[in-house]
Amino acid sequence: MSKIACFVEKYNFSDPREEAALYNFKNAAEKAGHQFNFLFRENIAEIPKYNAVFIRATTDPLFTAYIVSKTAWELGLKVVDDPESIKICANKIHQYALFEKYNVPRIPTVFLSKDDLHHKQIKEIFDTLGKPAVIKAPYTSFSRYVEKAACETSFRDVTKRFFKKSDVLAIQKFTPTAFDWRVGVLNNDTLYVCKYMIPKGKWKHGAKLRGKPTVVWGRTVAVGKQKVPERLKEVALKACSVIGKGLYGVDLKEVDGDFVVVEVNDNPSIYAGYEDSKDKDIYQRIINYLSD
Numbered sequence: 001m002s003k004i005a006c007f008v009e010k011y012n013f014s015d016p017r018e019e020a021a022l023y024n025f026k027n028a029a030e031k032a033g034h035q036f037n038f039l040f041r042e043n044i045a046e047i048p049k050y051n052a053v054f055i056r057a058t059t060d061p062l063f064t065a066y067i068v069s070k071t072a073w074e075l076g077l078k079v080v081d082d083p084e085s086i087k088i089c090a091n092k093i094h095q096y097a098l099f100e101k102y103n104v105p106r107i108p109t110v111f112l113s114k115d116d117l118h119h120k121q122i123k124e125i126f127d128t129l130g131k132p133a134v135i136k137a138p139y140t141s142f143s144r145y146v147e148k149a150a151c152e153t154s155f156r157d158v159t160k161r162f163f164k165k166s167d168v169l170a171i172q173k174f175t176p177t178a179f180d181w182r183v184g185v186l187n188n189d190t191l192y193v194c195k196y197m198i199p200k201g202k203w204k205h206g207a208k209l210r211g212k213p214t215v216v217w218g219r220t221v222a223v224g225k226q227k228v229p230e231r232l233k234e235v236a237l238k239a240c241s242v243i244g245k246g247l248y249g250v251d252l253k254e255v256d257g258d259f260v261v262v263e264v265n266d267n268p269s270i271y272a273g274y275e276d277s278k279d280k281d282i283y284q285r286i287i288n289y290l291s292d
């Protein structure tokens with residue numbers, strides 16, 4: 001019998017599909033004879049009472065969720081997401097540098113420092129990556145700091161804004177597709193696969209702003225992990241292997257029949273009737289991992 005704390009914030013219960021998923025975790029745990037309690041920020045002093053912590057609140061090194069993760073980790077508890085994964089996934093520059101180092105198939109990417117923003121460099125970037133180019137600030141999520149620029153003027157305009165957030169930006173080849181593949185990975189194994197459809201006329205799957213009534217753009221189409229190309233799973237697993245052994249949602253694009261990683265997310269969304277609709281065992285598998 002394991003005692004599992006699920007760290008949540010109030011907004012995790014504001015979307016009924018997410019709330020249902022949270023109760024699916026609770027039911028899966030209790031069915032297996034474990035204790036499963038929701039832990040809110042008022043009660044984080046209770047962490048030492050538990051054997052494992054499962055974080056569902058949004059993770060960021062500046063958020064309470066990180067304190068929870070770090071505390072659990074230092075106490076030797078099993079923790080998803082672990083502090084290292086949170087840190088790497090929060091920083092696209094760090095993450096892309098790891099992909100480069102370990103040869104993970106990825107969208108062609110160059111890094112741009114504040115001091116290198118001049119005509120020659122911009123021209124070289126466009127020559128290498130083509131037009132438009134996609135510009136990303138390292139700490140983006142929910143597509144907030146991901147924009148494209150097709151000429152030097154707009155490139156300067158976007159980068160100037162983003163350099164207020166960070167001294168280094170990632171610039172990528174524009175690789176539009178009708179959907180992003182989303183591969184759920186746990187402990188080096190595929191958990192589920194779905195497609196995050198990109199709305200017509202847009203190029204970003206866009207925002208799942210948890211807790212806010214705003215924008216839920218693309219549809220989610222569960223595919224099932226048995227039904228997808230082996231290569232897709234292979235690339236997704238390779239990407240996660242350079243980050244850690246926890247729970248991740250890998251975004252990939254299909255280009256000329258092969259797959260490139262867009263990014264690895266820790267704390268991937270799990271909504272009842274969406275990510276779980278083909279791979280029903282995801283709740284049980286995550287609970288098994290936490291209680292192992």
Ligand SMILES: Nc1ncnc2c1ncn2[C@@H]1O[C@H](COP(=O)(O)OP(=O)(O)O)[C@@H](O)[C@H]1O
Nearest residue numbers: 134140141142143144172173174175176204205
């Ligand atoms: N180089 C690119 N070319 C085309 N679309 C991209 C590119 N990079 C990201 N996107 C799309 O933009 C969205 C957000 O990008 P992502 O890197 O995942 O940032 P975030 O962390 O903000 O979600 C995704 O839907 C993704 O498919």
Ligand SMILES: [Mg+2]
Nearest residue numbers: 142143251263
């Ligand atoms: Mg993303």
